[in-house]
Every structure is written in structure tokens, then in C-alpha cells.
Amino acid sequence: MSAVQSPVPVADGAYKKRRRRRKTGKNVHEAEAEVEVEVEVATNGIKRQNKKTKFCDDDEESEKEHRVSEEHTDVNEEAGDVFGNDLGKDVIKNASDGIKDSKGKKENVTGHIKSSSKRHQPKVVSLDSDDDDEGDFFNPKNVVSKSQLQARAQALLDIRQDLPIYQHKDEILRHVNENSVTVIIGETGSGKSTQIPQFLMDGVSNDKRQIAVTQPRRVAAATLAKRVSEEHGCQLGQEVGYQVRFSNITSAKTKLKYLTDGMLLREIMIDKNLSKYSTVIIDEAHERTVLTDLVMGFLKQLLATTRKKDLKVIVMSATLNAKLFSEFFNNAPVLFIEGRMFGVDNYYLTESTDDIVDTMIRAVVQINNGEPRGDILCFLPGQEEIDNAVATLTSISSQLPREAPLIVACPLYAALSPQQQLRIFDKLPENKRKVILATNIAETSITVSGVKYVVDSGLRKVKVWRHQLGLSTLLTTPISKASAKQRAGRAGREAAGGKCFRLYLESTFNESLPLQQESEILRNDVIYPVLTLKKLGVDDLLNWTWLEYPGKESILLALNVLYSLGALNDQGKVTSVGEKMAMLPLPPQLSVVLLTAIENGVLAPVLEIIGCLSVDNLILNVNGELRDEVNLKRRQFCPLGTQWGDLILMWEYYQVFKENKLRNWCKEMFFSYKGFKNVERVIHQLKQYVRNITDNNSGDKTDIGDDEDNETTQLSNNTKDIPMILKSFLKGFITNVAVGMPDRSYRTLNHGDLISVHPSSTLFGKPNVDAIMYIEYVYTSKGYARTCSSIELSWVQEVAPHILGASRTSLHQ
């Protein structure tokens, strides 16, 4: 069975052009003109084509003008003329495809926000530099004088006042004042994330409480806080600050705080009433991360009870989902704000193909030969496709027509080292054109400047949790319309004339792409959410205020897992172990490991291994000729890891790093220096949590030796007790054991399924061991166990006596 579906049949580089037209506020239904579009194809064997296509006004990507009714007027889509003109109908359709579905249903739509000419674009700062040794993204070191700050703020004020949103300050404030929940829909570039919080801050200067603005990503929280502090004319961390994991740049003076939604959830666990906040703004709600969903569920609950009168909630989202949010918060009013994106023309294939990389390359070559200057951003599903495309483009670039710019292909995905990632920001000479081949990382997380052309495969990889099977699979699937739009928008950030080439049929876009991606809470297991709810005393999980109900099966599975981990008792109440697990900033399984390690007296090494597991892309992949050489060099540091597998291997690497902390050593070994620095921060943070936990248990004190010269006997005595370290892990990953079979395969202990050691494991390619324990199971082309350790089967019985007997039968089938 192939995991890769190719839903977007693609042809060899022939595009149908579809002009997108900017609306002017006149009758938008006026024109259906025909234009001749010439598409010149220059690769070998591809014909030159002339295509006639429609010039139509079904405007998905271009700037929109949202006209809306007087406040609280019910808008019926069928009755567009409540607006007094044809626009009304279109506004609703554009404003939210969700609303489009609800024919005849009522919507509260308020506000009218117009456009103006200049654009607002906060400076993009690369935070991924390998030189960043500091824990904080931004931390003001050199204090600037008050007058300098104010001069800067005054300069920025001109830009701010030119934003469309600025003209509607009073209107926005009025709606927020009159409603406990307001939904604000705004496109990229509308300035909603920077301006609305400031409006509120100016409006409630006598309130001692804070305004919180949540973001799904840490970098976004930090970047926004920095920008807004400048606009506000203060030092970052004074009136305006931010708080994310590992950095809290706030002070007693802070009125406006940007934070990640995970951070706010943590604050909810400490103070259910969020009493220090007057207003909570949920930004980027359309991304529908698990954490954002949970926060919204809690806010709804809070508004229904204790904070009914004095808490203001604002949900901010891109154009989709207005209906979902509005209905969830008891038909809260919806405000629309116009964005500042330039129009992007979309092109589609006229014929389908099954080789996405090949088609991508043809498209790039075609653009390079025929289109004016401007970088090309390509979206591909994964690393493999990107590496292939980069290799091909690099090899053919010298054979391209001399008059065309020279193609410089740059890969971009998370597993690349920071240095490699930074290549996308290089300035190139006139005669070269940058072609960035990226995963989804370029859709939201990394913004590249200079992009004028986007080539979109229409695919992405998604991790899908199958609760029936209890495992996750990594699937290549079609993106959603919302995603397609977001990707296309990357060509319209800086100038007009951007183009997006979609490597699928227009009918595929219209008819088969889903409106938006399935939310994360439906795709993932809900072990962490369920534990969080239990910790907060929610007993009736099935009837909790879920923004989207994850399903009974999924919840029951989570309850089962939590029960077997000891987090819940027979009655489904959270145990003292469960309480601790909920507070630890770790996945529940790793929390169990950590707590077990305390009992087993192997806390120090286990903490270090958990630290390594918590950091992504620590040990980088090496491709090509270097691979064997690097593997050989790495091996000299890990005599134990070679024998015991990946967990111990990581630990040995970390020991070497800890000794000298050499940047060059990391570079040579293809380890991420920055990653190891992050491991240190995780360990440091976890030690603080462990100290809190053990302090609360009087008499059961564990010295965790936070600093080097304070290492106690408990730490140093047992560090080489590998079996005890691995047994601690086994406690949390007892379900992830596979037994070595005589035919060199492995079969899982609980179901007897076939499983393979992932090629990235040190155990890969070695003779079978007695049994393996793995941290993660992924199904791609087949079932793979990642991060494997060699264990003895007898340990399973030792750690969890009930497991082995029960599963014998399935093994011998």
C-alpha cells in the first residue's frame, strides 16, 4: 500500500491563465471578458501554446472590499440587497466561505472598513541564527532614552494611521465594549494583530489588569511584541512585553502581553479565572491548533460562569471560519477588516500529470525563461521531493538558455541546519534567480522576501492519528483551499504582479479541495487535552465546551492511555501522579518516564535524554558522500549507544557536548549547536519543575543538583546503570515494544504487527536484538519504529507484569 496519494494530476507545463481582477467597489458582476494569454514553454519537447481563458471576477486572492450592514443586522446571503447594492452578496461570500454554506441562516455582521494606499509590514527578523545563544528572542540590553523611543514611535505613527484599521478605531472599540465576545476577521497585512491590542490599551488606561494576545508560535509572539513596543514608544518588556517558553519579557508595568496559546493554557491551570486579564485576544484562531481550541473552550466556560461581566474576549481569524467562532460564542458579532495584500494571478494546469517533481521543475524553468525578475517559491510536500528537485534544477541550470537568469535552487525545510536555512536570505547578483523549494514551513513560519512567483504542488504531509489503530501515519494529502490561498499570497506580499502556478487543474481546486484543513484536534490523539481537562476538574469530557468535539472513541482511547500511565484512577479522577504529569512541560509518556526515573535513582541521565528528545532536529541528517564518514566519526563517541540504541546514543553525544560545548565539534558531527543549547534549557526548566514536585512531597526529597558543583551521590552513582535508565523509559513506553523474530523482522508486543527499525536508527541494519522499545511509531511506506533501544524482554514483565501474559497469544499467531 502506498501512503502517497497523488490527487493532483498534472500536465507538462501547460497553464490556463485565470486573471484575477481587483475590485473597485463598482458593480463587480460586470465583466466576463476574454483575453489572450501567451504561455511560452522553453524546455525541450514542450510546445509553445496559446490558451484562451476567461477573464472573470470570481476573486479569491485579490484585495477585497468588505461592505457590511449596520450593526447587528441579520444578513441573509440570499438577500444580498440588504446592503443596498450587489456588493453585499459578494462580501459575505468572500468574507467567509463558512458563511456561504449557511444559506438562510442568520449572521451578525457589523462594521465597515475601507482600504487605503500604503502598506503596513512589520519587519521580519530571522530568529533562527545559529549565533543566538540567548534564551530570549528579543531582550533589550542597551536601554534607549525615552525621547529616542518616542521619536521612533512618532515616526511609526504615520504608517499606523494610514492603515485601514486605524480609521475604525472607535468603531472597533465600541463593538468590543458592547459585547463580551467579538469576532474579528482580517486578512494578512490588515494590522489587526498590532493595532487592535493598542486601541484597547489606550482605551482602558485606568484598568490595572492586563491584555493578553495569544499566538500559535513563539516567534510570532516575540516579533509582534517588539514591533508594538516600538509603536507604543516603550522599551520592550515595559508596557508591552511577551511571554513564551524560556523567556518572559514582561514587568510589573506590562499592560499588553503577547504570549503563546500554550502559555495561556498554563496560566489557566494556575488561575482558572484568569483574573489578571481584562481582555483576552485569540489571534490566528483559524489555524485551529489543539492549544488554541482548548483555550477557546475554557474561555467559553469562563464566560458562562465567573467572568461573565468583566472579561472581554476577541477572536481574530483570517477570512475563514467566522461562522464557527461566532456561533460557538453565542452568535458573537463579526467585524471584517480589509487586508493589504497585492492581487495575485492564479494559473492552473490544463492537463494532469503524476510526477509532481518533474512538473515542478518544468514550471520553474518556464517561469525563469519567460517572466520578469523576482524569486520563485515552490511548495512541495517533503524533504525527499525537495532534495530531488534541488538536485535536478542544479544539474540543468547550466543548460538553460543564456538570456534567462541562472537558477539558484535553495531547499527549505525544518530538518536543515540553520546555516543551510539562511541561504534563502542571500542576496544574489542581477543575472541569478533564487528558487526556494520549501515544505509547509514557508506557509506560516518562515517569510521569505523578494518572492514574486509561487509554484504550488497542492500537496502537503500530514500526521494523522488513527485512534482505531492507535497509531499515527504520515500521509501526503491535498492541501485545502485556505492553504492554497495562503501559499499564493506569498507572491503578493511586496508588489503587484505576483503570480501563482498551481500544479493541478482548476476543477480540482474548485471541486475537490476541502475548504480548510481538518483541525488538529481531529487529527491528533487527545491524551494531553484530556489530561489537562481532568487536571482542571472537568469530569464530563463528552459534554465539555469543545470548539470541535474530537469524538467519543478518541476520548475513550485517551482515557485508557492515561489510566494505564497511572494518571487517572478507576473512577477516572486524576491521581497525584496525573497532577504532576499535567504540570510537566512534556508529553504524558515522557512525564511518566521522568517521575519513574526519580524513583529509580537515574534522574540525571534520564533528564538529559528527555532533553534531547524534546528538541527537534538535534542530530541532523547527512546526505551524500559525507554520510559514512560522519557516521564513523560519530561512532567514536558512543560505545554504549552502539549497543543499546538511540536513547543512550543521544545521551553520549550530549555528554561530549556538555564537556566542551564546542560549536565546531557540532558542525563537524552534523549536530545542531543551537539544538544542544536548547537541550540545556529544557533540562534546566525540567529541573525546576522536579524541584517543585519533590518539595511538595515532604520527606521524599530528591536532590537534582541544578548546578555542577552541587552534584549529589544520587546523580553520579547510577549514571552508568543503562538497564535502569531504559527501564524508566519502558514505564512510559510499555506499549511501544517489539520482539525480534527469527526471520529478522520485529513484531509489536501488543498486537503482533510487523514493524521495521527506521533507517535513521543506530539499530538499523544490525542483527535482531531480543526486543526493542521505540519512542515513536510512524507509518509511511510501511510501519517504522523511530528512536529505538535494545531491551530485554524480561524487563517488560518486571515493569508491567500484566502486559506480557496478555499479548502472548497474538505473537504466536
Place this chain on the structure above:
DNA sequence: GAGCACTGC
């Protein structure tokens, strides 16, 4: 026998 998308505490 040969390969993982992206976040968050």
C-alpha cells in the same frame, strides 16, 4: 530492509 510535515509547554 532504506528514510519525517509543522507547532507548543
